Amino acid sequence: MTDKKRVLSGMQTTGKLHLGNLLGALxxxxxxxxxFECYYFAADWHTLATSYEDTNDLADxxxxxxxxxxxxGLDPGKSVLFVQSLVPEHAVLHLLLSMLTPISWLERVPSYxxxxxxxxxxxxxxxxxxxxxxxxxxxxVIYKAHFVPVGIDQLPHLELTREIVRRFHDTYKRKVFIxxxxxxxxxxxxxxxxxxxxxxxxxxxxxxSDSSKEMKTKILNxxxxxxxxxxxxxxxxxxxxxxxxxxVFSPDDENELTIKECKSAGRGCVDCKKFLSVNIFKYLExxxxxxAYWEQRPKEVYDILKAGSEKxxxxxxxxxxxxxxxxxxxYSKKLLG
Numbered sequence: 001m002t003d004k005k006r007v008l009s010g011m012q013t014t015g016k017l018h019l020g021n022l023l024g025a026l027x028x029x030x031x032x033x034x035x036f037e038c039y040y041f042a043a044d045w046h047t048l049a050t051s052y053e054d055t056n057d058l059a060d061x062x063x064x065x066x067x068x069x070x071x072x073g074l075d076p077g078k079s080v081l082f083v084q085s086l087v088p089e090h091a092v093l094h095l096l097l098s099m100l101t102p103i104s105w106l107e108r109v110p111s112y113x114x115x116x117x118x119x120x121x122x123x124x125x126x127x128x129x130x131x132x133x134x135x136x137x138x139x140x141v142i143y144k145a146h147f148v149p150v151g152i153d154q155l156p157h158l159e160l161t162r163e164i165v166r167r168f169h170d171t172y173k174r175k176v177f178i179x180x181x182x183x184x185x186x187x188x189x190x191x192x193x194x195x196x197x198x199x200x201x202x203x204x205x206x207x208x209s210d211s212s213k214e215m216k217t218k219i220l221n222x223x224x225x226x227x228x229x230x231x232x233x234x235x236x237x238x239x240x241x242x243x244x245x246x247x248v249f250s251p252d253d254e255n256e257l258t259i260k261e262c263k264s265a266g267r268g269c270v271d272c273k274k275f276l277s278v279n280i281f282k283y284l285e286x287x288x289x290x291x292a293y294w295e296q297r298p299k300e301v302y303d304i305l306k307a308g309s310e311k312x313x314x315x316x317x318x319x320x321x322x323x324x325x326x327x328x329x330x331y332s333k334k335l336l337g
Contacts, residue, residue: 007036007183008145010043010084013061014051017068018205019280020198022287023248024187028149030073032183038079039143039312040069042305045084045091049132050115050122066301068208071290076304084139086309089316093138093323098131100167106130110156137161141177142316150182158182174326176319188248193222195241208291212281219245219277224269231268242273249279 009029011021032038042065044058062083069081084090106112107130115124140148140161150158162179169175191197192204199205206218222242225235237243237259246255254275261267281288294301324332 004035004037005146006039006143007032007147007149008039008041008140008143008180009149010041010046010139011065012047013042013044013058013065014047015057015061015200016064016207016209018198018200018207020190020192020205022068022072022208023190024151025149026068026072026074028185028187029079032149033075033078036147039145039315040074040079040081041087041139041312042066042083043139045135046132049126049128049135050124052126052128053122062305063298063301064209066305067291067294070294070301070304071208071287076308080308080311081305082308082312083305086306087313087316089142089313089320090135090138093142093316093320094131094135096323096327097138097164097168098134100171101131101134101164103130105160105163106133109133109160111153133157133160134164137164140180141165142319143312144178144315144319145180146178147183148180149185151187152184155182168323168326172326172328176322176326189244190248191241191244193218193241195223208284208287215280216277219280220270220273222273222276224272225262228265228269232265234265235262235269237262240269242269242276245276245280246272249283250276251279254279 009025011017011025017026029038029040042062044062047058047061048055066081070076074081112130112132115129136157137160141164148158148161158180165177165179168177192199192202193206194202194204196202196204206215210218222245223240224242225237225240227233227239228235237246240262243255243258243262246258250258258267258272258275262272324330
């Protein structure tokens, strides 16, 4: 047993991880391992909410996820690393919670409305997409997580989880779950190479699985200040996407020089991005070395995820049994002997 507070978070298996995922989530996960009891899962069922028609890459994406987790510093000795679909109790609790969750609660979630409007190349008029937050709630409360690392855009999802927990407790007059709290953290803002949000769907991401040549090519293609048509034109670093990368990966003293030489046209954009490339690779060097190690050991990666799933399932089974007993399904144990 441990007296540490518990943290729960997951990543979908929709695609290979990129630098934005590393900075926005993975580094944060790694930093919490010593302070909290951490449960991190591959959310493969969640992937179906928006990609139910295309599942060809699920296995490859799961393998890549495991490799990246271990390469970034997640330690199976400190954190429980598992696969959502290997813990079927998630699905059972999702079913039970869906029975008492009003449709109006789901329809008011901001991301539901936004994606319906923005994603025009897929049919999202499915319960799986509408009910996504209920499955997410089940993921969290089945481990009695105290904290969930979230960005500000995910807070409505977390508040819905808290509402579902309160409704369950009010309905069945027994406290089974913990109302989770959001754990906000400052993360570097890293755009895609074109200035938009870094995303697989935009084709503007630098992936951890990219070869050195691919990474260098993408870095050299990062958008710069559009006002700098010629090398002799002065630029504005704050209007330059490449400088957004410099702020994350380059030392402060170098950035001071970058600002000065950009504004005075003392350095061209190509040279600026070559310096940036050196700093990005220096930052990624230990991670890429570990990736090379784990990529050659796929069975070990799967064994770690399997062992973590077995640990997670023991906890999930206990919580589900408490929830079913609160509802009144205690007779099922007698029928099964």
